[in-house]
Amino acid sequence: MVQATASVLYVNSARGRVQGTGTRQAPFKTLTQALGQATAGTTVQLEAGIYGSGESFPLTVPSGVTVVGLGGTVTIRGGGLLATTDVGQQSVTLQLKDRAQLRNVTITNPQSQGIGIWLDQGAALLTQCRFTSCGRDGVFVTGDALPVLLDNEFSGNQASGLFMARRSKGEVRQNRFVRTSYGIAISDQAAPLIIDNDVIENRAGIVLSRATRPVLRQNRVRRNQTSGLWVQETAQPDLGQSQDLGSNQFQENGQWDVRNDSRHSIVSAGNQINPNRVTGSIRYVASELPDPVAVPALLLGRVKPEPAPAQPKTPTPPPLNLNSRFGDVVGHWAAPFIDAMAEADLIKGFFDGSFRPDVLVTRAQFAALVMATFPATGGNSRRFKPFRDVPSGFWARPVIYQAQAQGFIAGFPDGTFRPNDPMTRGQALVALINGLRLGEGQASELGVYDDRAQVPPYAVEEVAIATRRGIVVNYPDIAQLRPMQPITRSETTALVYQCLVNLGRMQPLVSPFIVRPSSSTRSSGTVSAAKATVVHAWTDDFWQPLMAQNLLAASRVQQPDVPMTRAQFASLVIAAFDPESQRYPVAFRDVPSSHWAANAIHRAYRAKFLSGFPDYTFAPEQPILKIQVLLALVSGLQLRVKGTAGVLTRYQDQDQVPRYAMGAIATATKLGLVFNYPTLDTLAPNQVATCGEVAAMVYQGLVLRKRMPPVVSPYRVVISES
Incomplete structure (x- = not known):
């Protein structure tokens, strides 16, 4: 075991001397000299300047040694060949051993295929450093390394800001990756935690290949030229689980916010992803986080000075007329909505005289209902996007494309519409609000729902608008939105009716299940x-x-x-x-x-x-x-x-x-x-x-x-x- 000694060695490229002793009065001239004498527990302090001439690259920081740049103008520039076990000789500026630290230093390796930092073992720490203008990668992590990269900036590197491979893990937190080919590239079996980073204006933001399984949390991946997140081969990123939300933002990227070319479907929970900016298979999972106090109404903005009385689990039917022309709707909570819509000839029952109010509505059926209720005005000029799973003879083909043209409904990134899939309650609200263009909303409107954390990020504003305008109808519990559950015929009818009330085409109905936050x-x-x-x-x-x-x-x-x-x-x-x-x-x-x-x-x-x-x-x-x-x-x-x-x-x-x-x-x-x-x-x-x-x-x-x-x-x- 190495005996740790606490000491400080001083280096000054301007006034240091080759004959220096490493003291404050007689500093070393090169970092090479200091590292040659440093042992575990030693701190090497670099005065402002450029460290390149006279250095013996690649430099190696021994285990337990800390290299600190004083001020913000310490630059280590250069590279030399490092013999590696896996990938042969590599041009490297600095190699860090286990528990070594690098703080507040700028690293540049301008050589062709030059790598700034090489990490292949132990738990090194890189913090408040800048990795810029390297001929290949700013930082290369491989082997079984478990580094921590905290609050660094990666910019202008030719291949990637950070490359992680083999079985490496570790934590990448609060860094900034800008103007690099790939901001972060992860391959092989690497499985790091990537959390709270900015990945901005690179050619591609985060690129995953082979069998890597990184965990991504609270990252902001924006304005990259091609893709924000690009998943290849058998890579499987963790973008959140139902009880551990991803909270990543993939926005404003050039071609795709998320591009999945892998063999697996990506699971996403609690991320800001626009489904229209995704290519490949992605499955959105609802949040199951407990929400009464630990994540209270503060999360989406509304706190009531006193909580409203709890809604009954099995509410008593309201004192209004629940008769109906349909035999299976008599006494049903949605009878007033269904009969009013039938009276206006906007919905019809089945040949046996039933309405089947609790049958699920497919996406095709939803398109047919909204087009019957809100016919096209003829003034829409949206581009037509064909769906490969809607054949020419399909019964709902005309209304599907009409609904698409009017902005009510869209397809999936893989070019399908999935007409026979159930429509969810959240999708229905988004479709109605987008198609009718009913204004703007604020997330605070969602404070009336106990399950507001289950609202997908892309639907927050639309659900807020629907809530404020009294469009949302929740049965049996008015505080349960259930946005990820399939919608029924009766629920769809009630939502559409409330939209008509907003447009002045129907008279308001009395129902205890209409959400009225005001x-x-x-x-x-x-x-x-x-x-x-x-x-x-x-x-x-x-x-x-x-x-x-x-x-x-x-x-x-x-x-x-x-x-x-x-x-x-x-x-x-x-x-x-x-x-x-x-x-x-x-x-x-x-x-x-x-x-x-x-x-x-x-x-x-x-x-x-x-x-x-x-x-x-x-x-x-x-x-x-x-x-x-x-x-x-x-x-x-x-x-x-x-x-x-x-x-x-x-x-x-x-x-x-x-x-x-x-x-x-x-x-x-x-x-x-x-x-x-x-x-x-x-x-x-x-x-x-x-x-x-x-x-x-x-x-x-x-x-x-x-x-x-x-x-x-x-x-x-x-x-x-x-």
Whole structure:
């Protein structure tokens, strides 16, 4: 085993000397000299300058040695032949051994077929470096290497910014790949984690070949000349699973956003992919992430100050006329919609007098219905795109092409229409909104749906428009959109009828299953206002001490009776507890460095008070829920207590606490962190927390840390010791 020694060797290409000793007063002139003496634990500091002349390329950084460039102007330029086991001699600038590190250095190998960095073993680290203008690859990873590439820039390399092969793995995080032939190329059995990178303006963004199986998460792959993601041979990228979303963005690429030339279908979950910009087989999978609190209404923008009462699982039929001309529709929830459409001669039943309301609708049948309801005006000039699976004699051929021309419906990237496949509820909403051009929407409109995380990224705006315009009809649970489920004849009829209401061609119907977000928002806001007027008094004893210590001012908190945002909460806990870091940082896409609370948000994340959402956002301006405050305090303060069994039974609404949160909420309760106003036995975990309520809970956290005196409150839950 190599004995590690902590030392620093200094190198200065301008004033260093060949006879130098590597001290600050007598630095080496070349990096070659320093690496010849460096052992595990040594740090080599490079002063600003170009390191090329006098260097013996390829340079090798020994195990456990760190090379650091001081400032942003350290360049290592050159290359030499390296004998490799797998691919013969290669022109390489720098080779890193296990646990070696390279920081804040620019690497250029201008030789033909020149490689900047060669990694074939161990867990090296490359961070804040620039790999530019190499004759072939910026970084070449092979063998069993497990490197970490963090916050680097790859630009202007002739073949690829990063090439990974053989059985290499490791992590590629928060890098930028620009203006290179292939931004990232991965081959053989390599299986790295590629996360939170920008791959922009290359000839091709990410290119996968042979049997590689990389995991791609939160990457932004945009404006590449040919393809954003190009999959070849037997490569199988992981673009997300139903409970682990990909959250990649493939957009604005020249020919295809995703090009699948492999032998397998790609599975995609939670990515931003336009199906019309895909070639090859791709299967879209719905999200199954739990959503009540861990990913609350904040994810898509809407938080209600008080949750609406839960919808019944088997709702009582509404008090309206459910008679019908169709025998199998009498008493059906959709009877009013079906009969109104039949009265207008827009739908018909079957020869036996039935309508078959619960039969699934195919894509061809959907096209026929929308064309019967919204005939062409003759003014559309969209190009005709033939479908190879719609033969000339197919019964719905004319209406399929008519629906395509009017923008209601499109085919698949492989040139098929799949007329006999079931139409999904989400597809139906997208088709109706696009075909009728009903305006714009915001993702926040989706906050009324418990399963909003299942809405495909490409459908978010259309579903939002449909929600705002009252087009969505959900039976039996109005809060369940079920966008990935096949749509039935009755559901299709109801959606089309609501579109006609929007166009002024039909009279509105009364139905408890029409989603009306505007009314629920108004009612919940009224409840919030009523509560806020009385919160101030009971929180005074906690509010004033925090004000006296300037903890609230630092968090931009001014009034106790208004909701507290996630950014304000992060600032408050950092000011109050000054916690130490417990995990590595993550860059949130919606928290720029200029944000007033950026530092506090990142510190709160690293201290495990708060986390972000699956799409790498933090939602800093969204209100925080009471349950999230309690979870944050238990996690960030690392609170532990024994004997919590049965503690939650004291709450009348204990069933509103998700299973994963029960232990933490029981801990918070037993330690006296919970305040319930006005009813002591009602936890209301999913209620938006006001600044006053949060102040009380944070104050009690300071009491536990023995930094504040206890305050008696009739609204603090106290568990007596038996």
